[in-house]
Amino acid sequence: MAAREVPRWKRKQPQPATTVIQLRGRQARRFTRDLAAVPDGKEGKEGTAVPGAWRFRKHLVPFAWLAGLAVASGVRAVPHPLLWGMLASVAVPVLMVLCTRHLPDWTRRAVDVAALVTSAWLPLLAMLPLRQCVPWLLLTWAPLAALWVRHYRWRPQSPAPLPAPDDDAATWAALCEQQKWNARLGTAERLVGGGRRYPVQCDGIKTVMKKILAQPDHVAGAWHSPVTEVYAERDPKGVTTAGFLTILPGNSLQASAWWDGAGMDPATGLVQAGRFADGSPAHMKWYTPRYGTRHDLISGTTGSGKTALLDLYCMIALTSGCFVPIICDPQEGQSLPFWRDKCLYASGVGQVERMLRGLYAGFLDRSSYLATLPWVDDGVKMPGMPFFDYELTGLPMPLIILDEAHMVLKDGSRQQRAIRDAVLDMARLIRKTGGKMTLATQMPSLEDLGGKQALRDMLRGGNVWSGRTANRVATGMLGLVKDPSEIPRYFSNGEETAGLGYMDGPDNRPDAPMRTLRVGKDHYRNPPPVRTLDGRFLEAMDAAMKQAVSPTSTVAPVVPARNERTGGLGNLMQFPRRDDTPRPDPAPEPVAEGRRCVDAVWQVLSDRDAEMTRGEVIKWVGDLARSWERKPWSIKAIQTALTDLAEGKDPARPVAKPRDGVYRAVVSESKPHQSAS
Numbered sequence: 149m150a151a152r153e154v155p156r157w158k159r160k161q162p163q164p165a166t167t168v169i170q171l172r173g174r175q176a177r178r179f180t181r182d183l184a185a186v187p188d189g190k191e192g193k194e195g196t197a198v199p200g201a202w203r204f205r206k207h208l209v210p211f212a213w214l215a216g217l218a219v220a221s222g223v224r225a226v227p228h229p230l231l232w233g234m235l236a237s238v239a240v241p242v243l244m245v246l247c248t249r250h251l252p253d254w255t256r257r258a259v260d261v262a263a264l265v266t267s268a269w270l271p272l273l274a275m276l277p278l279r280q281c282v283p284w285l286l287l288t289w290a291p292l293a294a295l296w297v298r299h300y301r302w303r304p305q306s307p308a309p310l311p312a313p314d315d316d317a318a319t320w321a322a323l324c325e326q327q328k329w330n331a332r333l334g335t336a337e338r339l340v341g342g343g344r345r346y347p348v349q350c351d352g353i354k355t356v357m358k359k360i361l362a363q364p365d366h367v368a369g370a371w372h373s374p375v376t377e378v379y380a381e382r383d384p385k386g387v388t389t390a391g392f393l394t395i396l397p398g399n400s401l402q403a404s405a406w407w408d409g410a411g412m413d414p415a416t417g418l419v420q421a422g423r424f425a426d427g428s429p430a431h432m433k434w435y436t437p438r439y440g441t442r443h444d445l446i447s448g449t450t451g452s453g454k455t456a457l458l459d460l461y462c463m464i465a466l467t468s469g470c471f472v473p474i475i476c477d478p479q480e481g482q483s484l485p486f487w488r489d490k491c492l493y494a495s496g497v498g499q500v501e502r503m504l505r506g507l508y509a510g511f512l513d514r515s516s517y518l519a520t521l522p523w524v525d526d527g528v529k530m531p532g533m534p535f536f537d538y539e540l541t542g543l544p545m546p547l548i549i550l551d552e553a554h555m556v557l558k559d560g561s562r563q564q565r566a567i568r569d570a571v572l573d574m575a576r577l578i579r580k581t582g583g584k585m586t587l588a589t590q591m592p593s594l595e596d597l598g599g600k601q602a603l604r605d606m607l608r609g610g611n612v613w614s615g616r617t618a619n620r621v622a623t624g625m626l627g628l629v630k631d632p633s634e635i636p637r638y639f640s641n642g643e644e645t646a647g648l649g650y651m652d653g654p655d656n657r658p659d660a661p662m663r664t665l666r667v668g669k670d671h672y673r674n675p676p677p678v679r680t681l682d683g684r685f686l687e688a689m690d691a692a693m694k695q696a697v698s699p700t701s702t703v704a705p706v707v708p709a710r711n712e713r714t715g716g717l718g719n720l721m722q723f724p725r726r727d728d729t730p731r732p733d734p735a736p737e738p739v740a741e742g743r744r745c746v747d748a749v750w751q752v753l754s755d756r757d758a759e760m761t762r763g764e765v766i767k768w769v770g771d772l773a774r775s776w777e778r779k780p781w782s783i784k785a786i787q788t789a790l791t792d793l794a795e796g797k798d799p800a801r802p803v804a805k806p807r808d809g810v811y812r813a814v815v816s817e818s819k820p821h822q823s824a825s
Contacts (some may be wrong), residue, residue, distance in 0.1 A: 164433070174399055175691045182724050196771035206300040210293035212352055213262060216283060221273040233274025237267045258296060265292070265808065316346065316395065323370045327363060330354040335392065343396040350389040357382045357391040361629045361659050367393070376401050376425055376648070381659035394426055394427060401648060402639045407665040409461060410698040414538070418654060419464050421457070422647070422664040430662040432611045433654040439580040440536045441545060442610035447622060448632070452615025453647035454588050455483055457664050458549055461586060470538050471547045471584070474507065476500045476556040489634050500556055501563055504570040507548060509692030510685040511574060514581045517684065536582040544679055545582040552687050553589040554596035568598035575606045590670035592625045593755050601757065615649040624756040627652065630659050744791040745781040748772050750801045753813035762809045765790065
């Protein structure tokens, strides 16, 4: 017997897989408002931000209520005011209650009380003049308004909660597994602004912090952030197996930090030149009591912020009161034009040569003076000072700023060699005589420093700052681990990253990104006063600058005029640019050797001044060739050049081969290498 067919209208409808919740009335309206307040791609209300004064909108409710009661007193002007007042005392409170049922419990209770007070006041305002009701109205309104404002007082936004430690730990574990690192994270430390910092502990056998620092892109990429927001750095104590991982919620270096007008701390010799990405100050060591000064090496490509940092140097030096800026600008005075008529200023190669010759003589004279200056050390009378101390001597400290140093230090003409020798000798001497040298160049290679390894080593012994560079070759030259060429050219808002870089100073944080301070316009409108050098130093400078200049110099031997502003030396800009007497044409300089593959290999090895594997040499030579705007050499050509240099076929460029596949340049100070021009 066939089964009887069940009509469709009697069939059981299938139940849905999930429970359907239907919202009606007030719950539906509240759910709709909450859903509209959630930002795209986020859940909850924590992501919403209330801009500007809109945060204080709830504070205005009591005042709006008071204004409404004052307006209601105008009902006395209509016919039958008491009747209208009675009707309003019923209608207005009912509307107040009905329109606020969707608000929180405390607000609803407060509105209920306000509605009751409104119902009592509207008939009174309809019968009595407003001036008689004002004192009693304010007395009734003030307590309710005080309670309302106290409840809805402004509260600062609580810092964003730290992400779950398991998330960062899982990301770090995946990164270590991919890079084959053996390192673990410690307990997170909260930073100002919502960031977090984890201590990193390496095993020391398979992994050290230097191995992690060499991969900044992978560290930042694991959190999908730029290198200025997520970065690793070594432990400031110098432990090679310990460091820190910093994770910031945003690019804190995008907003410029301004100089507050503070100078050098005379007790410690520290100056604040910038701030790190985590907000902590970045210091430089300028001076150590009973020791001497510290030199500076500043590097970076065009637009990296070198000139702005030198401007900050001048401001800090003058504010400190113990430094005297002396600017040597071979770029005809275009680098730091603001200080041209305020400080001792030499523009052009010829004036720079004369200024350096005079400064060298002044430091030699001061050295002889300090050698015979008696002083007392813990009750013991000493016949002379083997150091410099500002408190004991009271002598001003010259701050020599040599901008665009490569223009006058390259091993070329006789004049440039004279400048190079003067700079090298002063870098060795002036620390004990109170002189500080700041050298700025785009590329701190031996070629740009006149082939003098000793000059770069002495400058690196002080403070090193590097902005964005054009290639990674400068990393080894500056003694850094992080590559400055990976600094982006622009921030996310399109602003240039001028001043963004790495600094090796007393904070011992060369791996943490930082940004230099900017000088505000108010400081330029009222610059600090310029202190003069002591008379003995100026006399020695005058005597040296009166001497005949070198045959290739383009500046005549004019005696500087004395004036009150400089304390002795006249304005160098008033010197004649050229001598009127005709001069014979100088002998032609020898033509520099072409940029061959062997030249590039030698420059890479000598600039690194450390052991390099064959792969590293090939990679760096390729980068150097691209910076020379030429096609990179083949691997075979680079290997042939390495073999020839290691076999001693070029005696002027000795290269050692400690082991198979590893090379190192044997740089001798007496025989500097002849790099390509």
